[in-house]
Amino acid sequence: MKWQELGEKNCPVARSLSILGDRWTLLIIRNAFLRTCRFEDFQKQLGITRHLLSDRLNRLVEKNVFKKVLYQEAPKRYEYKLTEAGLALYPVMLVLTKWGNTWMNEDGSHPPLEYVHKPCGHKTSPELCCSECGEEIHVRDMMPLLDRLQDNAESPLTGISS
Amino acid sequence: MKWQELGEKNCPVARSLSILGDRWTLLIIRNAFLRTCRFEDFQKQLGITRHLLSDRLNRLVEKNVFKKVLYQEAPKRYEYKLTEAGLALYPVMLVLTKWGNTWMNEDGSHPPLEYVHKPCGHKTSPELCCSECGEEIHVRDMMPLLDRLQDNAESPLTGISS
DNA sequence: CTCTCTGCGTTCTAAAATGGAACTTACCGT
DNA sequence: ACGGTAAGTTCCATTTTAGAACGCAGAGAG
Numbered sequence: 001m002k003w004q005e006l007g008e009k010n011c012p013v014a015r016s017l018s019i020l021g022d023r024w025t026l027l028i029i030r031n032a033f034l035r036t037c038r039f040e041d042f043q044k045q046l047g048i049t050r051h052l053l054s055d056r057l058n059r060l061v062e063k064n065v066f067k068k069v070l071y072q073e074a075p076k077r078y079e080y081k082l083t084e085a086g087l088a089l090y091p092v093m094l095v096l097t098k099w100g101n102t103w104m105n106e107d108g109s110h111p112p113l114e115y116v117h118k119p120c121g122h123k124t125s126p127e128l129c130c131s132e133c134g135e136e137i138h139v140r141d142m143m144p145l146l147d148r149l150q151d152n153a154e155s156p157l158t159g160i161s162s
Numbered sequence: 163m164k165w166q167e168l169g170e171k172n173c174p175v176a177r178s179l180s181i182l183g184d185r186w187t188l189l190i191i192r193n194a195f196l197r198t199c200r201f202e203d204f205q206k207q208l209g210i211t212r213h214l215l216s217d218r219l220n221r222l223v224e225k226n227v228f229k230k231v232l233y234q235e236a237p238k239r240y241e242y243k244l245t246e247a248g249l250a251l252y253p254v255m256l257v258l259t260k261w262g263n264t265w266m267n268e269d270g271s272h273p274p275l276e277y278v279h280k281p282c283g284h285k286t287s288p289e290l291c292c293s294e295c296g297e298e299i300h301v302r303d304m305m306p307l308l309d310r311l312q313d314n315a316e317s318p319l320t321g322i323s324s
Numbered sequence: 325c326t327c328t329c330t331g332c333g334t335t336c337t338a339a340a341a342t343g344g345a346a347c348t349t350a351c352c353g354t
Numbered sequence: 355a356c357g358g359t360a361a362g363t364t365c366c367a368t369t370t371t372a373g374a375a376c377g378c379a380g381a382g383a384g
Contacts, residue, residue, distance in 0.1 A: 003185060129291040131286050238361095333377085
């Protein structure tokens with residue numbers, strides 16, 4: 001499969017990964033949530049090569065995850081800001097944070113990154129909940145709606161665990 | 163930065179991405195949630211080269227996302243099953259599904275992948291909620307606990323959007 | 325006016341990862 | 355003996371990436 005084809009798939013996971021699925025993109029977005037927004041800063045913080053950074057930022061602008069905002073005329077300089085689509089990736093960050101805290105810390109050598117939920121004031125662990133009943137979502141409780149074509153490579157994510 | 167260094171970072175997002183952050187890994191895991199568990203099936207469904215598939219499966223076994231389960235003696239054949247750590251990636255799948263449905267479908271050409279939450283019987287949209295108060299989580303409501311070292315490349319994810 | 329600095333890339337070459345196809349091994353059924 | 359199945363391995367051409375140097379357009383200092 002050519003990589004570019006992913007963006008055309010009917011599976012939304014495949015489409016998401018056509019943008020996010022590489023070694024640097026999600027790290028760049030992580031740092032954007034940390035308020036980094038300039039080329040030099042991304043480069044220094046991540047240690048990514050300038051070439052790749054330029055490439056990824058352009059792609060993310062093209063895909064509407066970042067927007068360029070002029071902050072200086074002559075020479076023109078832009079900040080890379082998260083768009084609405086980019087900000088909507090915050091759950092991805094939190095979910096990866098939680099997974100990394102729990103499962104990428106076998107020897108306990110890394111202190112977990114924890115958050116306080118300001119409105120209620122408690123240390124919180126984000127959970128995926130049903131928008132209708134509010135209950136926490138478990139793998140086997142989810143049933144995909146299958147009014148779609150189903151060839152092997154594009155079948156939707158089922159809710160049934162192995 | 164060497165890629166391998168990512169796994170040693172204090173940032174849990176970086177550690178998660180040290181396993182998940184490449185072109186194929188999350189697609190392989192997606193298909194595992196679709197109940198695929200054999201080499202040949204992954205290969206056919208994804209169109210990934212056998213070389214890479216072998217590589218990625220071994221890495222995921224090593225990192226405790228998959229476990230090998232013998233299903234045939236002589237010759238020994240194994241199925242690749244999600245471990246507890248692997249099953250814990252389900253929220254990642256759902257969050258990527260939701261993002262792809264919403265933001266990777268500009269022209270509306272892809273039908274959204276929707277789910278029914280069986281316990282309540284409604285079509286649902288998974289939301290990240292606070293484990294303590296149950297309210298939906300928004301970027302600006304989250305405050306990281308900063309009792310950790312904070313060098314540039316490893317500062318934790320703040321809750322403050324740009 | 326020259327000199328250096330900042331910010332953001334681009335260019336270059338070498339090293340690494342990937343794609344695609346053929347090959348291997350060990351068994352099974354007929 | 356022969357074809358089929360399952361899970362890789364091997365080989366080579368093509369792409370990507372890393373790392374460092376270079377380019378360029380101003381800004382500010384002397």
